[in-house]
Amino acid sequence: MHMAHSSEITREWTFLSNHGHVLVHLSRYPDSRIRDIADTVGITERSAQAILADLEESGYVTITRIGRRNSYKVNTGLKFRHPSEASKPISSLLKIFS
Numbered sequence: 001m002h003m004a005h006s007s008e009i010t011r012e013w014t015f016l017s018n019h020g021h022v023l024v025h026l027s028r029y030p031d032s033r034i035r036d037i038a039d040t041v042g043i044t045e046r047s048a049q050a051i052l053a054d055l056e057e058s059g060y061v062t063i064t065r066i067g068r069r070n071s072y073k074v075n076t077g078l079k080f081r082h083p084s085e086a087s088k089p090i091s092s093l094l095k096i097f098s
Contacts, residue, residue, distance in 0.1 A: 018041055018043055018047065018051055019051050019054065019055065020093070021040075021041040022037060022041055022048065022051045022052065022055065023055065023060065023061070023074055023090065023093075023094070024093075024094060024097045025037055025040050025041060026061060026072040026074050027074045027076075027094045027097070027098070028097070028098070030071050030072045030073060030074075031066075031069060031070075031071050031072075032072070033069070034048050034049060034052075037052075052072075058078075058081075059075055059078060060074065060075055060078055060090070061073065061074055061075065062075065074090070074094065075090075076089060076090055076091035076094060077089055077091065078090055080093075
């Protein structure tokens, strides 16, 4: 059995999905622009918009228009979506990053 050396490992991955990264960002910076969200998470603005639409549709984020800008409120009482964590509120995740 061949063990890969650290110099051979090229796959990049993280423990949080892009949806998770967007939630964390919005909990810190609720008045962010789409461009700011995309830059911080490392995704395109189009991907950020799609993730925001997913999060709003499922109730995790409420978007309020203030003048020409949006303000985002994370619904921290909702539970995780995966069955393994479905009993835990997302506030437990956000506390780690606050």
